[in-house]
Amino acid sequence: MTSDLIFDVQNVTLRFGGVISLSDVSLNHKRGEILAVIGPNGAGKTSLFNSLTGVYQPQEGSITFFGRNAKPISIIGKKAHRVSTAGVARTFQASRMFSALTTFENVKIGAESHRGIGVLGAMVKGPATRRGEKMSDARTIELLDFVGLRDKANTISASLSYGDRRRLEIARGLATNPQVLLLDEPAAGTNPAEKIQLTQLIRKVRDEMGVSILLIEHDMKLVMALAERLYVLNFGSVIAEGTPDEIRANAAVVEAYLGSTTSDAEELK
Amino acid sequence: MIASFWRNPHARRLGISIVAIAVLELMTGPPGNSEAPTAGIRESFLEASSFFGLFRTARWVVFFFVAILMFAIWTLLLWKGSRIRSGISSVLAAPRAASQRRPVRWGVGLALLVLAFMMPHIETDPFWQAAMVEQIAVYVLLAIGLNVVVGFAGLLDLGFVAFYAIGAYTTAWVTGALPTPPPFHIHFNPFFAIPMAIGIAMLAGIILGAPTLRLRGDYLAIVTLGFGEIITIFANNLYGITGGSQGSNPIPHPSLHLGPIHYVWGLKPVPYYYLTLTFVVIFLVAFSLLEHSRVGRAWTAIREDEVAAESVGINPLKYKVMAFAIGASTAGFAGVVTASQSNQIFPSSFTLQFSINILVLVIFGGMGSIAGVVIGALIIQTAYSFLLHSPPQGYQPADLYMYLGALLVIMMIFRPAGLVPSRRRKREIRLSESGEGHMDEVLTGDTP
Ligand SMILES: Nc1ncnc2c1ncn2[C@@H]1O[C@H](COP(=O)(O)OP(=O)(O)O)[C@@H](O)[C@H]1O
Ligand SMILES: [Mg+2]
Numbered sequence: 001m002t003s004d005l006i007f008d009v010q011n012v013t014l015r016f017g018g019v020i021s022l023s024d025v026s027l028n029h030k031r032g033e034i035l036a037v038i039g040p041n042g043a044g045k046t047s048l049f050n051s052l053t054g055v056y057q058p059q060e061g062s063i064t065f066f067g068r069n070a071k072p073i074s075i076i077g078k079k080a081h082r083v084s085t086a087g088v089a090r091t092f093q094a095s096r097m098f099s100a101l102t103t104f105e106n107v108k109i110g111a112e113s114h115r116g117i118g119v120l121g122a123m124v125k126g127p128a129t130r131r132g133e134k135m136s137d138a139r140t141i142e143l144l145d146f147v148g149l150r151d152k153a154n155t156i157s158a159s160l161s162y163g164d165r166r167r168l169e170i171a172r173g174l175a176t177n178p179q180v181l182l183l184d185e186p187a188a189g190t191n192p193a194e195k196i197q198l199t200q201l202i203r204k205v206r207d208e209m210g211v212s213i214l215l216i217e218h219d220m221k222l223v224m225a226l227a228e229r230l231y232v233l234n235f236g237s238v239i240a241e242g243t244p245d246e247i248r249a250n251a252a253v254v255e256a257y258l259g260s261t262t263s264d265a266e267e268l269k
Numbered sequence: 270m271i272a273s274f275w276r277n278p279h280a281r282r283l284g285i286s287i288v289a290i291a292v293l294e295l296m297t298g299p300p301g302n303s304e305a306p307t308a309g310i311r312e313s314f315l316e317a318s319s320f321f322g323l324f325r326t327a328r329w330v331v332f333f334f335v336a337i338l339m340f341a342i343w344t345l346l347l348w349k350g351s352r353i354r355s356g357i358s359s360v361l362a363a364p365r366a367a368s369q370r371r372p373v374r375w376g377v378g379l380a381l382l383v384l385a386f387m388m389p390h391i392e393t394d395p396f397w398q399a400a401m402v403e404q405i406a407v408y409v410l411l412a413i414g415l416n417v418v419v420g421f422a423g424l425l426d427l428g429f430v431a432f433y434a435i436g437a438y439t440t441a442w443v444t445g446a447l448p449t450p451p452p453f454h455i456h457f458n459p460f461f462a463i464p465m466a467i468g469i470a471m472l473a474g475i476i477l478g479a480p481t482l483r484l485r486g487d488y489l490a491i492v493t494l495g496f497g498e499i500i501t502i503f504a505n506n507l508y509g510i511t512g513g514s515q516g517s518n519p520i521p522h523p524s525l526h527l528g529p530i531h532y533v534w535g536l537k538p539v540p541y542y543y544l545t546l547t548f549v550v551i552f553l554v555a556f557s558l559l560e561h562s563r564v565g566r567a568w569t570a571i572r573e574d575e576v577a578a579e580s581v582g583i584n585p586l587k588y589k590v591m592a593f594a595i596g597a598s599t600a601g602f603a604g605v606v607t608a609s610q611s612n613q614i615f616p617s618s619f620t621l622q623f624s625i626n627i628l629v630l631v632i633f634g635g636m637g638s639i640a641g642v643v644i645g646a647l648i649i650q651t652a653y654s655f656l657l658h659s660p661p662q663g664y665q666p667a668d669l670y671m672y673l674g675a676l677l678v679i680m681m682i683f684r685p686a687g688l689v690p691s692r693r694r695k696r697e698i699r700l701s702e703s704g705e706g707h708m709d710e711v712l713t714g715d716t717p
Contacts, residue, residue: 053580084582096577098570100696109570110581112563129562136563158700176581 012061021047023236034213036227043233054083089173090182099158110175112136163194180212290336400654406545412630412646414599420637422592423572428496432597434619436466436604441517459523459609470601474594482589504616516615635687
């Protein structure tokens with residue numbers, strides 16, 4: 001396929017016993033694009049993310065990731081840590097941090113995980129190891145600055161606010177030098193002011209770092225402001241695709257949302 | 270009547286104290302016999318016992334006094350507990366702050382090291398010289414090794430004895446003390462068994478770990494439990510290779526001939542003490558460097574949230590296998606010391622009990638805290654040696670695990686992260702108690 005894509009998902013089906021989480025899902029994500037996936041609860045959005053990152057292994061279909069230098073990499077069958085090394089970073093719906101560690105340590109773990117292990121090097125602390133440490137430290141500080149958490153570098157991450165946790169997860173993901181960042185409901189649990197900051201941050205990640213963004217979000221205002229294109233999932237299937245304006249006008253989408261919660265449907269309009 | 274008694278908090282505490290101490294009294298008392306089944310119970314209360322060395326009286330008097338003491342301490346703790354705790358921590362504040370400073374740490378470490386090296390000259394009693402190696406130094410080494418697995422990587426390993434047995438049998442094998450001929454028919458000096466045993470134990474760690482460390486939490490515990498049993502059953506049943514239950518042939522003492530240096534380890538325990546101490550120091554330095562390295566942070570990340578760790582590119586299996594192999598290396602070395610010092614090894618010395626003992630040292634001292642684990646092992650093993658050396662009146666060896674169990678229960682109530690807790694562990698326990706963090710999830714084996 002063409003190399004202007006970052007993800008090419010073809011006919012993916014994911015089942016858990018009798019439950020079909022994704023059924024024949026096909027979608028593509030262009031390099032440098034802010035793409036959103038929306039849909040009611042249980043539609044399969046998180047399952048899609050987990051399939052894209054190697055956490056779940058779909059039974060059918062193919063997922064191609066175009067990594068560094070647009071090299072095509074097949075995701076299905078790869079372990080999550082390999083997918084991360086290839087250049088896919090993510091955040092989690094219920095934020096998952098290394099809670100007993102500081103903000104700084106959380107991000108540093110992301111920054112240094114891609115280098116080789118070298119037990120002896122780590123124990124002896126040779127010059128190469130020291131240089132590596134210095135680089136990770138510098139990168140960590142840089143990223144904390146970028147997301148605006150520099151002043152909370154030494155805070156234990158469990159005591160951060162929801163908004164700060166989201167930023168931390170973004171910084172930790174970016175520390176792995178990804179090509180694409182997957183954000184699973186980043187605005188959940190944040191207040192209106194934090195939402196605005198988050199919107200700006202996500203746009204900054206794409207504009208300044210050139211990282212493509214794939215976003216799951218329930219907050220329609222945020223989605224419509226950020227996304228350049230959207231896919232709508234319902235019961236594990238893609239029911240619509242288009243620009244924010246096209247989606248707003250799509251009858252099937254309004255139907256799907258009316259079927260779940262009216263307030264969401266109203267937000268959509 | 271009883272209900273109203275129970276509702277009064279003071280009476281309730283007194284009641285619980287008396288019942289707890291009465292149970293202890295029964296369990297430490299003489300056993301009964303089939304002729305008079307209740308004799309043991311009666312004797313437990315009536316037998317004469319020394320009242321703290323002051324005078325002799327019936328056991329129940331002593332125990333009643335202990336129950337009152339327990340009630341008094343309990344009440345005091347409830348009443349002035351927070352005051353006492355803040356008093357203690359204000360007294361400890363200065364040393365604690367000092368312990369954070371690098372030069373102080375190095376100074377204290379060096380002083381303890383010198384003390385450790387002087388110990389055989391300070392204590393010349395042959396019992397204690399032997400205990401220093403067999404009961405203390407070797408166990409300190411094993412505890413810091415298991416700490417890498419349990420404390421750093423968060424893997425509950427109940428089969429640590431397997432690597433100890435592998436170290437011991439490797440020693441017997443390469444020195445030609447097994448029915449199977451040694452490698453290349455060369456009877457190696459046990460001194461060379463050290464690198465070989467460490468290497469083979471680590472290899473065994475990788476071979477056993479790679480397929481099984483995919484399991485989490487309790488599943489892993491059960492499988493490692495199996496390892497320990499399998500290894501000893503192998504040693505027992507492979508008569509033609511290991512000598513079976515009769516044990517190995519005599520294992521020679523190590524000797525070192527390096528140019529002008531000639532050193533022979535004989536029957537005396539002291540040279541073994543220095544050998545073991547040297548390795549304790551090497552492992553201590555290596556492991557504390559490791560703890561504060563990238564590898565140590567990766568272990569912490571996996572322990573706290575394996576899914577998140579994977580999402581930033583950490584391969585959990587690789588790091589777990591690594592922890593397993595590194596931990597195994599200390600057990601491999603301990604196997605060499607035991608085998609060459611005790612001259613002969615038997616499958617029956619490698620029991621589940623052994624694995625659990627080491628785990629108790631780690632839990633008691635403070636999982637994940639190197640200093641804690643060393644101190645924990647020193648305290649428990651020294652106390653154990655005292656019990657062996659001069660058991661107090663009324664102590665029966667069979668009761669040992671009851672006391673150890675009680676000690677652990679008390680620890681879990683008052684210091685759940687261990688005697689000298691690791692800062693990270695302490696935070697983790699606090700977080701998982703308040704429902705944050707993913708510690709318990711990993712323990713129950715949930716996937717995302
Ligand atoms: N690990 C799993 N085991 C079983 N069923 C799952 C699992 N993960 C997701 N599902 C099912 O897949 C469906 C989609 O869930 P999810 O992807 O979390 O939806 P969304 O993120 O859109 O709210 C749900 O019916 C859910 O129960
Ligand atoms: Mg979801």
